[in-house]
Amino acid sequence: MVIVQTIFFLLLLTTAITDLAYKKIYNFITIPAMVLGLLGNACFGGWDGLQLSLIGLLVGGGVFFLIFIFGGIGGGDVKLMAAIGALMGYPFIVGAVFYSVLVGGLMAIILMIWRNALWSSVKNISLSLYTAFVPGLERVPLNPENSLPVPYGMAIVLGTLGAWIERYLL
Numbered sequence: 001m002v003i004v005q006t007i008f009f010l011l012l013l014t015t016a017i018t019d020l021a022y023k024k025i026y027n028f029i030t031i032p033a034m035v036l037g038l039l040g041n042a043c044f045g046g047w048d049g050l051q052l053s054l055i056g057l058l059v060g061g062g063v064f065f066l067i068f069i070f071g072g073i074g075g076g077d078v079k080l081m082a083a084i085g086a087l088m089g090y091p092f093i094v095g096a097v098f099y100s101v102l103v104g105g106l107m108a109i110i111l112m113i114w115r116n117a118l119w120s121s122v123k124n125i126s127l128s129l130y131t132a133f134v135p136g137l138e139r140v141p142l143n144p145e146n147s148l149p150v151p152y153g154m155a156i157v158l159g160t161l162g163a164w165i166e167r168y169l170l
Contacts, residue, residue, distance in 0.1 A: 004040040007033060008087045012157045015080055019153030025076030030083045037086030052089035060085030060093040070132065071142040077152045084160055092167060099166075100159030108150045 011033045018024055034057060041053035061082030068078050081100065085093040112118040124143050131140040 001044050004037065004044065004087055007036050007040070008084070011080075011083060011087065012160060015153050016157045019151050019157075023149070023151065025074070025080050025153045027076075027079065030076065030079035033083035034079070034086040037083060037088075040087070041089060049089070053086050055090040056085030056088060056093040057082045058085070059090060060097060063097050070128065073152045077156060080153060080156055084156070088164075092163065095163035095166060096156075096160040098159075099162040100156045103159040103162070104150060104152050104155035107155050111150060 011029065014029050015025055018026060018029070038050060038053050038057070041049035043049075045052070061078055064073060064078040064081040067073050068075060081093075081097065084096055088096065108121075109118070112121045127140050128142045131137045
């Protein structure tokens with residue numbers, strides 16, 4: 001399991017660097033991490049390890065895919081969370097998703113307040129959600145001019161580290 005944990009931490013470190021420096025989470029980082037997570041957990045945990053890894057991949061990627069559909073995050077964020085799920089498995093991914101969403105929300109609110117864009121961002125998100133869920137209304141997508149980009153890869157890294165600390169150190 002030390003190998004899988006090492007890959008996990010390398011994934012988080014690399015993602016933090018690329019997201020901050022280039023605002024990108026690269027497929028050549030996340031896709032191999034998914035494969036190595038599935039293979040590593042299968043090798044070290046057998047069929048049960050593979051199952052937990054696959055469930056982690058599906059839960060992490062699935063939850064973040066729903067956020068992606070509404071324009072809240074990019075595809076790299078979805079693949080990153082799927083890779084974390086593949087490496088760390090279920091139930092770890094549940095805490096990682098929870099803390100990542102929490103950290104991402106806090107980062108977004110702080111950025112909105114910092115840039116004096118809280119009210120316009122709340123209106124933008126509210127209108128998009130309202131038209132998405134009320135039958136018969138034409139969906140209004142998020143307006144990029146009224147949205148502040150959040151380096152969500154960093155939120156995922158910090159939230160996932162929080163989940164790791166809670167699970168392994170506390």
